[in-house]
Amino acid sequence: MAQRRWWVRGAVLGSALLLTPVGAWADKLTELEQAFETQQKSLQQLQQEMQRLRQERVTQQEEVTRRVMEVEKKAADAAASSLQTGFDPWPGKGFYLKSADGQHRLNIGGYVQTLAQVEASRNEEDVTPAGSGGGLNDRQAAINRHRPSTLKLHRVRVIFNGTIFRDFGFHIEPEFTGGASGTRIETGFVTYTYMPWARVTVGQMRHQYSLEQGMATQDLDFAAQRSFVNRAFSPDLQMGILLNGNTKLADMPIYYGFGIFNGCGRVDQCPGSVDNDGDKEYTGRMTISPPMPMGNLTVGVNADFRTFNIVRGSGATDTNGVTNPVGGGSKFHRFNPVSTLGDKFGGDGNGTSQNGFLINGDRVTTGADIVFDFYPFILKGEFHYASQERDGLGTGSNTNLDDLRMMGGYGTLGYWVFGNKLKGLLVNGRYEHLRVDDTKGSFTPSSASPNTERELRVRAGTLGLTWYANPNVFVRANYLLTDVTPGKNVFGVSNNTQGELTHQGIAELMVRF
Structure with a gap:
């Protein structure tokens, strides 16, 4: 009964479906297709929106990263462009301004050097007066040359030096005690460092000739000036170009320097600040520091070539005042060594007609030096030899005199009682010797000076005591003893008489910053 009832129900439903119109099925299918397409479009829009959001997120991240990098770069640039200031207590460094990246730096330093100069009595009573077998008013010459005891402002300098873009350097050092000439430029140069072994100045x-000549003035071992031997042979401040550098050979430090210079002195000594005679000066120096079982050793060799001729009415000179052109239209120069305090060993014209040695032509100078530092001892020494032409100075027409032969050196021994240059007490002594003659050992009269020139021998000793209160302040006292042969007053040494020594004393106060 129940089965018959389910069969009847299925038949009725099937009949109803079969009897349904075909159009209704088509409409239903269309609705379903439209609904599907709508969902597809909605899904595509959602996917596009998601892609757009992802792209915006990436763009935003890139923008944030770019902005962060810009901020970091600006901060780095600001830090690099900011200046740091301070004071470096190490001698000669002074106050400084520098960029944070270390590429740019300006040092401002300087020093004040004062002297107390004392000289023994002039002893004019020991000098034979004119008309009594003496020279031309020898007694008055001795009086004129005597140096009174005095306090002296010796040097006042402000030093500017530094670097630009790390490789380029500069140094400007004016001197404010230039006397009648006023303030002058002592040194002024620029440098380019390609590598430590290749530097152009x-x-x-x-x-760069000789040990002592290469030292800064405030670093000298004795007061006032360099040794008179060094001042006689070593060329001083000149305008030129220098190639130098430091390297190593088999672990041995080596320095070299080769320069070409005008040869007419400082720019304020050369008319118009140009080379007035056209002749150039050539210098070379090399040092080597071999390994030692104890202490430090440095050995140097030097060479210099220059010409002393009058060209267009002008001739070469030097800062030390040792070699100068003869005035009055003469075509010759004079070589006249000077002492530490400026006394002329070759005469000053007051007591004799001799006033240095006449020279004309080329000069070749060679030298060697040594430093051995074995604390508390320090040993230094130099020796120099020069040959100077004397062309056209003979009594005959266009005849030459024998070349001038000049040689000399010094030795210094120091002992640190305690400490060092940062704070300490140094006792040192120096012996110097200088000899000037011609290659035959006997001078002959010249056309410019009919009086026979005489061989010159100078011996001098200096005792020193230096107390370094700190790296920038020290007090020094020196005692100088000088002997010139021949003596009397044919030479221009203050208060020097026949067979007598010259006694001088110097006290120095140096404050540097």
Whole structure:
């Protein structure tokens, strides 16, 4: 019964479906397709929106990263462009301004050097007066040359030096005690450092010739000036170009320097600040520091070539005042060594007609030096030899005199009682010797000076005591003893008489910053 009832129900439903119209099925299918397409479009829009959001997120992240990098770069640039200031207590460094990246730096330093100068009595009573077998008013000459005891402002300098873009350097050092000439430029040059072994310097500088000549004035071992031997042979401040550098050979430090200079002195000594005679000066120096079982040793060799001729009415000179052109239209120069305090060993014209040695032509100078530092001892020494032409100075027409032969050196021994240059007490002594003659050992009369020139021998000793209160302040006292042969007053040494020594004393106060 129940089965019959389910069969009847299925038949009725099937009949109804079969009897349904075909159009209704088509409409239903269309609705379903439209609904599906709508869902598809909605899904595509959702996918596009998601892609757009992802792209915006990436763009935003890139923008944030870019902005962060810009901020970091600006901060780095600001830090690099900011200046740091301070004071470096190490001698000669002074106050400084520098960029944070270390590429640019300006040092401002300087020093004040004062002297107390004392000289023994002039002893004019020991000098034979004119008309009594003496020279031309020898007694008055001795009086004129005597140096009174005095306090002296010796040097006042402000030093500017630094670097630009790390490789380019500069140094400007004016001198404010230039006397009648006023303030002058002592040194002024620029440098370019390609590598430590290749550095080019252009400007007015000290020649790289000899040990002592290469030292800064405030670092000298004795008061006032360099040794008279060094001043006699070593060229001083000149305008030129220098190639130098430091390297190593088999672990041995080596320095070399080769320079070409005008040869007419400082720019204020050369008319118009140009080379007035056209002749150039050539210098060279090399040092080596071999390994030692104890202490430090440095050995140097030097060479210099220059010409002393009058060209267009002008001739070469030097800062030390040792070699100068003869005035009055003469075509010759004079070589006249000077002492530490400026006394002329070759005469000053007051007591004799001799006033240095006449020279004309080329000069070749060679030298060697040594430093051995074995604390508390320090040993230094130099020796120099020069040959100077004397062309056209003979009594006959266009005849030459024998070449002038000049040689000399010094030795210094120091002992640190305690400490060092940062704070300490140094006792030192120096012996110097200088000899000037011609290659035959006997001078002959010249056309410019009919009086026979005489061989010159100078011996001098200096005792020193230096107390370094700190790296920038020290007090020094020196005692100088000088002997010139021949004596009397044919030479221009203050208060020097026949067979007598010259006694001088110097006290120095140096404050540097």
